[in-house]
Amino acid sequence: MSAPGGTxxxxxxxPAAVGRSIPRLEGREKVSGxxxxxxxxxxxxxxxxxxxxxxxxxxxIAHIDASxxxxxxxxxxxxxYEDAPPQPIEAADEALMGDGGxxxxxxxxxxxxxxxxxxxxxxxxxxxxxxxxxxALAALALIEVRYEPLPFVLDPLEAVEPxxxxxxxxxxxxxxxxxxxxxxxxVAAGFAQADLVIEGTYSTPFASGTPLEARVTVARWHxxxxxxxxxIWKTSRWVFGDRRSLARVFGLSPERVRIRTAHVGASYGNKxxxxxxxxxxxxxxxxGAPVRLAYTRQEEMIAGRLRHSSHTTLxxxxxxxxxxxxxxxxxxxxxxxxxxxxxxAARSGYGLTYLYHCPNVSYTGYVVYTxxxxxxxxxxxxxxxxxxxxxxxxxxxxEALGMDPLAFRLKNAVRPEGQPGEWQPTGEIVPDQPAAGxxxxxxxxxxxxxxxxxxxxxxxxxxxxxxxxxxxxxxxxVKIGQGMAMxxxxxxxxxxxxxxxLTPDGRAEVRVGNVDVGQGSAxxxxxxxxxxxxxxxxxxxxxxxxxxxVMSTHMTAGSATxxxxxxxxxxxxxxxxxxxxxGEAPDPQAGGWIGQASLRPGxxxxxxxxxxxxxxxVEVDTETGEVAVTxxxxxxxxxxxxxxxxxxxxxxxxxTQGIGYALSEVxxxxxxxxRALNASLYWYRVPFAHHVPPIxxxxxxxxxxxxxxxxxxxxxxxxxxxxPAILNAIYDATGIRFTALPVSPxxxxxxxxxxxxxx
Amino acid sequence: xxxxxxxxRVRCSPSETLAEVLRRRLGLIGTKIxxxxxxxxxxxxxxxxxxxxxxxxxxxxxxERRIETVEGLSGxxxxxxxxxxxxLSPLQEAFLRRDAFQCGYCTPGFLMAAAGLxxxxxxxxxxxxxxxxxxxxxxxxAYGHIVDAILEAAGGGASGAGRxxxxxxxxxx
Numbered sequence: 014m015s016a017p018g019g020t021x022x023x024x025x026x027x028p029a030a031v032g033r034s035i036p037r038l039e040g041r042e043k044v045s046g047x048x049x050x051x052x053x054x055x056x057x058x059x060x061x062x063x064x065x066x067x068x069x070x071x072x073x074i075a076h077i078d079a080s081x082x083x084x085x086x087x088x089x090x091x092x093x094y095e096d097a098p099p100q101p102i103e104a105a106d107e108a109l110m111g112d113g114g115x116x117x118x119x120x121x122x123x124x125x126x127x128x129x130x131x132x133x134x135x136x137x138x139x140x141x142x143x144x145x146x147x148x149a150l151a152a153l154a155l156i157e158v159r160y161e162p163l164p165f166v167l168d169p170l171e172a173v174e175p176x177x178x179x180x181x182x183x184x185x186x187x188x189x190x191x192x193x194x195x196x197x198x199x200v201a202a203g204f205a206q207a208d209l210v211i212e213g214t215y216s217t218p219f220a221s222g223t224p225l226e227a228r229v230t231v232a233r234w235h236x237x238x239x240x241x242x243x244x245i246w247k248t249s250r251w252v253f254g255d256r257r258s259l260a261r262v263f264g265l266s267p268e269r270v271r272i273r274t275a276h277v278g279a280s281y282g283n284k285x286x287x288x289x290x291x292x293x294x295x296x297x298x299x300x301g302a303p304v305r306l307a308y309t310r311q312e313e314m315i316a317g318r319l320r321h322s323s324h325t326t327l328x329x330x331x332x333x334x335x336x337x338x339x340x341x342x343x344x345x346x347x348x349x350x351x352x353x354x355x356x357x358a359a360r361s362g363y364g365l366t367y368l369y370h371c372p373n374v375s376y377t378g379y380v381v382y383t384x385x386x387x388x389x390x391x392x393x394x395x396x397x398x399x400x401x402x403x404x405x406x407x408x409x410x411x412e413a414l415g416m417d418p419l420a421f422r423l424k425n426a427v428r429p430e431g432q433p434g435e436w437q438p439t440g441e442i443v444p445d446q447p448a449a450g451x452x453x454x455x456x457x458x459x460x461x462x463x464x465x466x467x468x469x470x471x472x473x474x475x476x477x478x479x480x481x482x483x484x485x486x487x488x489x490x491v492k493i494g495q496g497m498a499m500x501x502x503x504x505x506x507x508x509x510x511x512x513x514x515l516t517p518d519g520r521a522e523v524r525v526g527n528v529d530v531g532q533g534s535a536x537x538x539x540x541x542x543x544x545x546x547x548x549x550x551x552x553x554x555x556x557x558x559x560x561x562x563v564m565s566t567h568m569t570a571g572s573a574t575x576x577x578x579x580x581x582x583x584x585x586x587x588x589x590x591x592x593x594x595x596g597e598a599p600d601p602q603a604g605g606w607i608g609q610a611s612l613r614p615g616x617x618x619x620x621x622x623x624x625x626x627x628x629x630x631v632e633v634d635t636e637t638g639e640v641a642v643t644x645x646x647x648x649x650x651x652x653x654x655x656x657x658x659x660x661x662x663x664x665x666x667x668x669t670q671g672i673g674y675a676l677s678e679v680x681x682x683x684x685x686x687x688r689a690l691n692a693s694l695y696w697y698r699v700p701f702a703h704h705v706p707p708i709x710x711x712x713x714x715x716x717x718x719x720x721x722x723x724x725x726x727x728x729x730x731x732x733x734x735x736x737p738a739i740l741n742a743i744y745d746a747t748g749i750r751f752t753a754l755p756v757s758p759x760x761x762x763x764x765x766x767x768x769x770x771x772x
Numbered sequence: 773x774x775x776x777x778x779x780x781r782v783r784c785s786p787s788e789t790l791a792e793v794l795r796r797r798l799g800l801i802g803t804k805i806x807x808x809x810x811x812x813x814x815x816x817x818x819x820x821x822x823x824x825x826x827x828x829x830x831x832x833x834x835x836e837r838r839i840e841t842v843e844g845l846s847g848x849x850x851x852x853x854x855x856x857x858x859x860l861s862p863l864q865e866a867f868l869r870r871d872a873f874q875c876g877y878c879t880p881g882f883l884m885a886a887a888g889l890x891x892x893x894x895x896x897x898x899x900x901x902x903x904x905x906x907x908x909x910x911x912x913x914a915y916g917h918i919v920d921a922i923l924e925a926a927g928g929g930a931s932g933a934g935r936x937x938x939x940x941x942x943x944x945x
Binding site: 039277705 | 800801802803804805806807808809811812814841842843845846860864867868869870871873874875876877878879880883902903905906908909910911912913914915916917918919
């Protein structure tokens, strides 16, 4: 095999900025309280918008009477389906997640915001704006809406039945018209070679990202040189995607739409839809004044984006010697009405078919439209769901073989040379990654993660794979267990553009459209530029996202910013430097030497992936049913770490969110009405400080030959492994094998009682 | 109202929340409203030195009390709505140094909860710090670094923790 054909060579000299734990560029603003977020944007004469949401999961709007509301003093406009432009909206997240579907399949109805049909309890019916929020709220109460309720379906397994109500028209509720398939080898032959076939079913619920800054848009229209201009501030992780969606729906050329975002109070993949901006713009147009539309916490959780729920059936064939001969997975995910989300299935299937060395694999993933709140992208896309199934299942397989779970993984983890088989080169290694065998990784530190993670954790082998069922020495009703899980995550390859301006006084500005949503990308991009320019990173500024000021680039998604935008920044910085070194005069307008880059980083011969192995200890209180995670070690191969302190923080954050996913987070819908039952931070339980143990983070000593200065993806991987690691630890402590999330105290007590009853 | 050491005359409905008055009428946007119902702690401020949830506090009940916001932690603490001072408190410096946040939206609330703790308990144990944060959500999950930062600020000796620990200087200016 030839050497990885990267677009960016690895380090050319000792790092000056890369590898240093410098504080975040915007850190002082954030700790002083001066940082301005989109929620803090106020414009003179600004009105306040509110949305009326459907109480029904599926209904047709028969009649709207807003006359009493419009008569109320201070009410400036009401917008309904009658005001909505005829063009469908191309939601930014649809643009991302629609890939992987079948172009020939019958297309579902296009998405209209403020449609006459509502498709989930919480869908937008109309919106009002007024001089203040209290008046807008009073106005909503005066509006009469008559609905014709329609049959609805919430469960993806029911929604794929032939007679199920159709969510988006078309012949089927399966997004893309058919399932996502990933296959390699011959699964039937693989099962025929197996001495043992283990089957299991796993499920995960809807989960809410619920970033603390809820979605907010401030929209205003003004007259430009040749027509109206739409000027928007919004919480966004992709300003250019928002621009495209809004330009399309309002019939404007993209240059007449400007999207800016200030600091973003986190995203976790969530803030990619353009709906709130669309409604705010519609209100602002009708009222003739700027409008602020801010979601409440409840709206953020119901009308934001959820993690897809999932049901996964998994069959794994193994020989007595512990070799895996076949893996077959069938998965159903509920996606709600508006986002096809087939990319989520592809992510899930990737983990299910690529984490373990196996010649014969098959994944079939149905992403199913449902009359539930919308699922979209949320940190890790489908990977946490797929890994939950895979990594709990492999603990069972190890036990069936009488093998230690770690030893089983060390034997079967995917190796640096990739999956077995022969690759038929067809060009570049595509971003959604082949399931075919025969393609090596650019680097693979999975074994190092397993070995070093186990060492730091103090892993105690279970030679027969059986649970140890340890009791706490002083509180014997408390059971103690250890668990582990490993992970694979593809590195985000996206078309990226960047501009770097190097000034004669030795400063630089990085202009990129990527949004720092709190993950720290601005700081990391500054470090990459500083490294090339041999400047102190404090001398590098990173512009804030503004479609009028920076070049179009990819979404803050897929753990791609360091890898993709970073590669573009490095190239742009090199060009700026080359201009100076050639003795060119600085660009008089920019006041410096300009470098620009547009590229799609990656390799045509190697797969670029990140890896990890997590180890944890739990204490299970059999009296209260509470599970406390008491120790945690997260070992990651994300290539070279650009900013170790921030990287550690990101891993700790992902593990923390994973602990919530494992033990407490479930977004509940009432089966009879489809309405959300716990859309609040009190009833939807996210982890607090006292739920999280000290988390040791270990980074594998890997410098990837393809990634910028050797870096690979980091943002999403940490949330992928905690849930299966914790469930495996609960099994080790209690002997109870949970296969569904979350393991709440109530479910744990129920399981303990059931076991008592059997005895 | 007495906010960050300065007296203010504010015209508002007596039923407005303290959080709304701070943000809208005084322009102190450092105080964040994330749930608006006392579930997340993002709006935490100090009233007479104790951490309270400003979104759950009716402004008329704190008219005569000393209110401190995140803006009051840094530099001279006033005039109100001044841009960020160059002078951060040791607690803020520790948050910056320890990377005790990601998106930063919860940070003012955590800083004020920590400031309230350090007022009462200048040298808390790790368990005391964790307990004092029981009402604050960091959805990015930076708890480990937050706890480390607070302990670092508290362990910085009397002068180091002075500002945050509320020896009467700085915060109350």
